[in-house]
Amino acid sequence: MIQDIKCIIGLEIHAQMNTKSKIFCSCPNSIKEAKPNTNVCEICLGYPGTKPALNKTVFENGIKIAKALKCQVPDNIFFSRKSYFYPDMTKNFQITQYEIPVGLNGYMKIEYKGVMKKIKIRRAHIEEDPGKLIHKGGDITNSEYTLVDYNRAGTPLIEIVTDPDFNSPHEVLIFLTKLRAILEHLNIYDTEMIMKADANISVKGGARVEVKNITGFHNIIKALEYEYSRQKIMAKQGIFIKQQETRAYNEKSKTTKTLRIKESEADYGYIFEPDLSWQVMNEKRLKNIFSTMNELPDDRVKRFVKEYTLTDELSNVLIYTDKALADFFEKCAKEIKDYNLIGNWMATHLMKCLNYNNVSITKSKINPEIFSDFLKMIKSGDLSERLAKELIKDLVSTGKSIKQLIKEKKVKIYKDNELEEIIIKLIKKNPQVITDYKSGNNKSINFLIGEVLKETKYAADVVKVRKIILKIIQ
Ligand SMILES: [Zn+2]
Numbered sequence: 001m002i003q004d005i006k007c008i009i010g011l012e013i014h015a016q017m018n019t020k021s022k023i024f025c026s027c028p029n030s031i032k033e034a035k036p037n038t039n040v041c042e043i044c045l046g047y048p049g050t051k052p053a054l055n056k057t058v059f060e061n062g063i064k065i066a067k068a069l070k071c072q073v074p075d076n077i078f079f080s081r082k083s084y085f086y087p088d089m090t091k092n093f094q095i096t097q098y099e100i101p102v103g104l105n106g107y108m109k110i111e112y113k114g115v116m117k118k119i120k121i122r123r124a125h126i127e128e129d130p131g132k133l134i135h136k137g138g139d140i141t142n143s144e145y146t147l148v149d150y151n152r153a154g155t156p157l158i159e160i161v162t163d164p165d166f167n168s169p170h171e172v173l174i175f176l177t178k179l180r181a182i183l184e185h186l187n188i189y190d191t192e193m194i195m196k197a198d199a200n201i202s203v204k205g206g207a208r209v210e211v212k213n214i215t216g217f218h219n220i221i222k223a224l225e226y227e228y229s230r231q232k233i234m235a236k237q238g239i240f241i242k243q244q245e246t247r248a249y250n251e252k253s254k255t256t257k258t259l260r261i262k263e264s265e266a267d268y269g270y271i272f273e274p275d276l277s278w279q280v281m282n283e284k285r286l287k288n289i290f291s292t293m294n295e296l297p298d299d300r301v302k303r304f305v306k307e308y309t310l311t312d313e314l315s316n317v318l319i320y321t322d323k324a325l326a327d328f329f330e331k332c333a334k335e336i337k338d339y340n341l342i343g344n345w346m347a348t349h350l351m352k353c354l355n356y357n358n359v360s361i362t363k364s365k366i367n368p369e370i371f372s373d374f375l376k377m378i379k380s381g382d383l384s385e386r387l388a389k390e391l392i393k394d395l396v397s398t399g400k401s402i403k404q405l406i407k408e409k410k411v412k413i414y415k416d417n418e419l420e421e422i423i424i425k426l427i428k429k430n431p432q433v434i435t436d437y438k439s440g441n442n443k444s445i446n447f448l449i450g451e452v453l454k455e456t457k458y459a460a461d462v463v464k465v466r467k468i469i470l471k472i473i474q
Contacts, residue, residue: 005203005204005231005235005236006203006204007167007168007169007201007202007203007228007231007232008166008200008203008208009164009166009168009172009199009200009201009224010162010163010165010166010200011161011162011166011172011175011197011198011199012159012160012161012162012197012198013159013162013179013195013196014157014159014195014196015157015158015160015188015189015195016129016155016156016157016189016195017058017189017193018187018188018193019055019057019061021055022044022128022153022154022155023052023054023055023126023128023155023156023157024052024053024055024095024128024154025043025044025052025053025154026041027040027041027044027154029154029155032192036147036149037149037150037151038151039151043154044128044153045150045153046089046090046091046092046153051275052275052276060292061126061156061158061186062126063102063103063281063286063289064186064188064289064290064293065103065124065158065160065182065188066102066103066106066124067103067290067293068182068293068296069103069106069108069121069160069182070107070108070121071103071105071106071123072104073102073281074101074102074104075281076279076281077102077278077281078097078099078100078272078278078279079095079097079272079273079276080096080097080098080099080271080272080273081093081094081095081270081272082094082096082098082268082269083268083269083270084130084268086130087131087133087146087148088130088131088148089130089153090131090150090153094127094128094130095127095128095273096125096127096128096159097127101123101125102124102125102126103123103124104122104123105121105122105123106120107119107121108121108175108178110174110178111174112168112171112174117165117171118165119163119165119171119175120162120163120165121160121162121163122161122162124158124161125158125159126159127157127159128153128154128155128156128157129152130153131148131149131150131151131153132149132151132152133148134146134147134148134149139248139250140248141248141259158183164200168228169221169224169228172199172221176220177320178297178320180217181297181319181320181323182296182297184323185294185295185296185297185323186293186294186296187294191362194215194216196214196215196220198211198212198213198214199211199214199220199223199227201227201228201231202241203228203231203235204235205240206234206235206241206242207240207241207242207244208244209245209246209247210244210245210246210247211249212246212248212259213248213249214249215251219249222249223249223256226249226254226256227247227256245258245260245261246258246259246261297320300315300326301315301319304318304326304329308333308343309339309340310339310340310343314340314343314344314347317351318343318346318347322360322361322362324360324362325361328346328361328368328371329342329343332368332371332375335369336375336376336379338379341375342372342375345375345378349389350366350371350396353392353393353397354396356393357396357397359396364396364397364399365396365398365399366395366399367399370399370400370402373401374388374392374395378461381461381463381464381467382461383402383461384453384459384460384462385461386458387459391405391406391409391411411459412456412457414456414459414460419452419456419460419465419468420468420472422452422455423452423465423468423469424472426448427472430447430448430451432444433445437473438473448469449469452465
């Protein structure tokens with residue numbers, strides 16, 4: 001059976017850090033909105049004779065990530081030069097960590113189909129990003145010529161290497177979702193930053209394929225899904241990959257193609273980086289760094305369950321989808337104490353609107369104040385669920401307050417006394433309902449509620465209407 005062919009995946013993930021300046025110089029670490037080759041200096045361009053100076057925040061971020069991934073932090077950490085001959089790195093070596101990185105032998109627990117699994121983290125290290133190559137008229141394999149932009153040279157990266165512990169692209173998705181949330185909660189990574197991966201993937205009996213340099217969370221999963229199904233189909237026909245191979249992922253066709261057949265592991269000739277000092281990690285220093293660490297997502301889930309009585313599932317959705325959603329929730333929770341109302345409306349209708357508009361909560365026009373006012377109207381029964389589901393779309397896309405929208409759209413909001421009048425009128429028209437109710441048929445009320453809703457064009461809230469009906473007939 002084709003479904004039974006399991007795959008083995010190991011990952012090397014590079015995530016950019018969102019520090020103010022680059023890793024070894026004071027150039028701004030901003031990739032977007034700068035003209036090519038303007039955020040550069042002698043250091044990040046690798047002029048002979050210049051020396052790097054380690055950005056303290058980058059280093060401490062690395063230690064925090066190591067801690068969050070349950071890694072051991074070595075006592076003496078140092079940097080190395082990796083020989084590297086490629087136009088995106090002018091000094092012909094990359095400053096990275098090899099022998100003793102910021103973190104070793106950690107793990108992350110992931111849960112899939114109710115089964116808990118430990119993904120081992122081999123190492124976590126920090127390094128500099130190279131410049132960006134822009135292939136004109138094609139991709140790396142067929143472009144006419146290539147331009148180089150060094151603005152990105154020196155952007156701090158964290159590289160995380162896992163053991164080949166994944167058995168499906170879906171497990172990778174869960175892992176990356178958790179990893180992203182950890183980095184976001186540590187304030188190291190945000191939506192402007194880029195995550196890349198090199199992924200090793202094989203099926204039983206076949207040599208491994210390395211898919212290199214896949215950019216972006218979504219593409220990493222897509223590339224693995226493609227490669228897994230390609231190898232599965234081949235295996236089903238008895239064809240196995242014999243020689244280790246490096247492939248590139250094409251975002252447009254959502255496929256991979258061969259870059260080269262690997263004959264041996266590349267020898268990068270690492271040497272100790274003499275321009276950067278050893279980092280001695282004594283207990284006091286570690287304690288200081290750890291004391292500035294933010295709450296991690298797993299702890300936050302536990303707190304949400306305890307403090308706000310949300311379900312585990314709802315807490316996970318809010319915290320792991322986008323940290324900003326969880327922050328948004330907590331701001332609303334200050335305004336309105338019905339936490340489940342906030343959580344449920346966020347996880348269903350609000351997220352649906354955001355997805356539909358393909359916008360993040362941060363970039364959307366809605367804010368916690370607008371959303372809380374809206375929920376208050378639902379809670380009081382002034383806004384029916386049906387009407388609320390309609391109006392939330394405009395709240396997200398316009399950023400107007402609910403009161404303003406009601407006014408502009410001329411939405412009729414029924415006051416209690418208006419509803420009473422309608423109900424009395426309908427009871428007079430349908431006296432049988434009351435007789436039925438009084439003789440024990442509780443359901444007869446539903447008919448009356450239905451009539452009220454029709455009369456108010458579904459602007460009246462069901463719970464409120466039921467309450468008023470009961471008040472009148474008792
Ligand atoms: Zn620079």
